Amino acid sequence: MSIEIRNISKRFGDFQALDDVSVDVDGGSLTALLGPSGSGKSTLLRIVAGLEWPDSGEISLAGEDASGLTPQKRGVGFVFQHYAAFKHMTVRENIAFGLKVRKRPKDEIARRVQELLALVQLQGFGDRFPAQLSGGQRQRMALARALAPEPKVLLLDEPFGALDARVRAELRVWLRRLHEETHTTTVFVTHDQEEAMEVADNVVVMNKGRIEQVAGPRELYDAPANEFVMSFVGQASRFGAAWVRPHDLRLSPTPGDGSREAMVDRVAHLGFEVRAELVRDDGEPFAVQLTRNEAEQLELARGQIVYVRPTRETTFA
């Protein structure tokens, strides 16, 4: 079910967390709110859930105005970065909480909890306490708990932020699959552009309480709306008035047409790919991404002088 966000503004003291933000989230989609810390993305998510009240603006859920509704009445599932597990309840009791509050029949609750335990792959963990689970398991429990009352929308606030890199990568794939199974409208907040690009259909890029661009991952990378998106989503360095991605630079041992002189500062071998950090003749550092073969042919080494030429540039008015 869709979410419509209209002209939301929110101040915390002197800090303008959100500045007249409007965005639509399609029903059934998987959307990322991406931005650096302090960009207002978490605040926006909490406002949608009713956990925070905007100074002005409106929120509609599934076409109905929800601006005046308490969190209890919004029908929103919320997942927190630090799990917010009910520590004194077992996994089963945690998941059943939303259903118990709604006074569903006992056998229905038991059935639904069993179903969800299977969905989040925690069968056999039902009688454990959250303290006996790993971070990844706790977060899956939190997800099952949020999904139990069949919310209209599922909101996740930096859901993988507290997990280590490997579990994080696993849960990303898993969230994607879960969404394909449930088709619940899902919005998650992240500051990690790779996470946003990998998981979401649609990415909302935020900065300083405003929305910079709303687009699919590919469009965001290939056609960034402005310099902020260009440099925040993927890497980019400045070449004169233009911006260039690290893989859109050619290195050659000899000067050529439109090339600039640079010195190799560091070469990092990342398996198939090699990342070279260079310093331009005007002192500006920048990065180049090459294949291993290219790097070997150039015999890249620290201190070496090479010539760079952009093959693709982006300029913003």
Place this chain on the structure above:
Amino acid sequence: MSLTRSKRTRPSEGAAGALSLGFTTAFLSVIVILPIAALVWASRKDGLHQFWAVATAPEAVSALKLSLGTAVIVAVVNAVLGTITAWVLVRDEFRGKRVVNSVIDLPFALPTIVAGLTLLALYGPASPVGVNVGFTRTAIVLALLFVTLPFVVRTVQPVLLELDRETEEAARSLGASELRVFRSIVLPNILPGILSGTVLAFARAVGEIGALVLISGNLPFKTEVASVYVFNRIQSGDETGAAAVAVVMLLISFAMLLAIGGIRFLVTRHERA
């Protein structure tokens, strides 16, 4: 791997461990266990039969009943009001919050005889506010409430501060009303703190003498509490009578500690899981 490592201790650590264990045991013995043993010994000097007779003397029973009764009232009032006070101090913002927060400790800092004197001046026969409850059971409860005020507040406050507010938000977004959030999420977490504070308040109330000796009037069968009774027995040279009631008070305290320990064990099972 880590298991074997944690089991092995360096020799010096072992020696230090034995030394500190020995010190703790010796300290505990001298300060706590020896006096209690001496007390129990004194109470049965004239035989078990005599012990029972003096412990169940009408005046003694009346004093014990009064002490227990008022202590129960005080403990219950503290459990509720102390929790509310702690809640307000942690969750609400108001002017003068820091001042209020420090005033909470005043009953701890004030010598209890001074507290008794203050209460007598305020609520006694010469009350400037026209409330004279001096030498009544109400006065006893008032005085006990005063000296036990900080216990529950100070045991619940840190737990409330540490409580993960997001769990409450999670419960709300799952549809739980504010009352349900408190009952199902907050209360189970602060209950051990409330219980600890309540037991401490109860124990203190059972044993209090300084704050009561002036304002209660010490009328036998009316306003004479157990501690004052023990004091009076000693004054009149009846050591056995004093020791007998003292041992009963001791047993009550032990029973309370055990009961609360049991409840704590049950409500914190998830922490040991």
